[in-house]
Amino acid sequence: MQFFGNFKMNEVTDEYIDKLCENTYEKNVGLALPACYIDRYAKRLKDAGILVGAENLHEKASGAYTGELSGSMLKNVGCDFVLIGHSERRKYYGETNEIVHQKVLAALSSKLKPVICVGESERDYLDGKTLKVVKNQVLKAVKDLYSNEIKGIIIAYEPVWAIGTGRVPKNSEVEAVVSCIKETINKHFDGENVQVLYGGSCNDKNAKELKQIKDLDGFLIGGACMDVAKFNTIIKA
Ligand code: PGA
Numbered sequence: 285m286q287f288f289g290n291f292k293m294n295e296v297t298d299e300y301i302d303k304l305c306e307n308t309y310e311k312n313v314g315l316a317l318p319a320c321y322i323d324r325y326a327k328r329l330k331d332a333g334i335l336v337g338a339e340n341l342h343e344k345a346s347g348a349y350t351g352e353l354s355g356s357m358l359k360n361v362g363c364d365f366v367l368i369g370h371s372e373r374r375k376y377y378g379e380t381n382e383i384v385h386q387k388v389l390a391a392l393s394s395k396l397k398p399v400i401c402v403g404e405s406e407r408d409y410l411d412g413k414t415l416k417v418v419k420n421q422v423l424k425a426v427k428d429l430y431s432n433e434i435k436g437i438i439i440a441y442e443p444v445w446a447i448g449t450g451r452v453p454k455n456s457e458v459e460a461v462v463s464c465i466k467e468t469i470n471k472h473f474d475g476e477n478v479q480v481l482y483g484g485s486c487n488d489k490n491a492k493e494l495k496q497i498k499d500l501d502g503f504l505i506g507g508a509c510m511d512v513a514k515f516n517t518i519i520k521a
Pocket of ligand 1: 290447483484486505506508
């Protein structure tokens with residue numbers, strides 16, 4: 285299984301990196317950092333077998349986009365992957381399915397692995413629209429990709445109502461979404477298989493149970509990744 289941490293807009297310290305890098309990992313662990321820390325910590329993380337990621341990129345390659353970072357800039361400071369379309373980006377920065385799609389293309393053309401975040405709102409969940417919403421987000425994000433590019437992407441299923449709330453869906457509910465995403469991709473891309481993660485209040489207490497979810501390939505972890513002991517407990521659970 286794979287374990288991706290998302291540091292969000294939180295400070296990263298030398299102490300945290302030292303502690304995390306006391307262990308070595310099998311490149312099945314990745315850490316998405318605030319952009320200003322990537323250059324400082326990329327080498328140490330890679331030496332410990334941890335993939336390095338950014339939390340966002342701009343969809344254009346360069347130009348007059350004050351404050352933004354392109355895929356090639358992130359690649360040049362050592363990123364292996366990039367989170368795209370996290371629900372906080374969709375909510376606070378107006379990232380639509382179309383922008384997410386453009387960012388996926390930008391990441392691929394910079395040789396960054398896109399970790400594409402999808403997930404339904406609480407309203408959609410309560411209305412029983414989860415599969416419909418997620419399928420639509422997935423298909424729009426990967427529109428126009430070549431079948432051989434599917435191997436290079438990851439889909440992270442994160443119900444918006446589960447992020448940072450301590451609430452998690454039932455395993456059977458996540459299982460239904462994982463299978464829907466995999467079948468959708470399989471059907472549209474010549475039998476290709478895509479990797480699917482679960483994210484949303486995954487922690488050291490519930491990881492063992494969540495790992496029972498059929499066909500799940502790993503986790504995207506927010507809050508709990510900022511505590512090395514908790515992060516390692518999730519990885520080993
Ligand atoms: P959480 O965040 O683990 O704190 O719920 C997950 C995420 O936002 O990716």
